[in-house]
Amino acid sequence: MQRFKLIFHILYVIIALVIMYFSVDILLNTEQYLSKIKLSSYIKFPRYVMGLFLFISILMLVEFVLAQLKIHSIKSGIDDLKSEIVELKAKLYDKAQEGDDDPEEDDEDDSEEGDEDEDDEDN
Numbered sequence: 001m002q003r004f005k006l007i008f009h010i011l012y013v014i015i016a017l018v019i020m021y022f023s024v025d026i027l028l029n030t031e032q033y034l035s036k037i038k039l040s041s042y043i044k045f046p047r048y049v050m051g052l053f054l055f056i057s058i059l060m061l062v063e064f065v066l067a068q069l070k071i072h073s074i075k076s077g078i079d080d081l082k083s084e085i086v087e088l089k090a091k092l093y094d095k096a097q098e099g100d101d102d103p104e105e106d107d108e109d110d111s112e113e114g115d116e117d118e119d120d121e122d123n
Helices: 002-028 030-036 047-100 104-122
Strands: none
Touching: 002 030, 002 047
């Protein structure tokens, strides 16, 4: 799928650039192209069509750039979330280690049991 996307994006940009190039070329050099065409085969080609092709090709390029920017921002958001998850896991691991290594709790439990034993010996 990644390979298809890469090939598709390359073709998309190439097609947009080719359409833009030829649209601008035809718009700027309309008289030269008309002089090369025989009058019998000449069909009036409206200039607004070339402007429309130019507009569409620019829209294609803008859409492509915006899509790439959105993909980049989403990927950076994912990276931020991954780093946050790693930090939270580290905090959780540190808390678990502190809970296992806390000798004060063990001493308090032993002293309570010792107090009960002393009460039993007094009776």
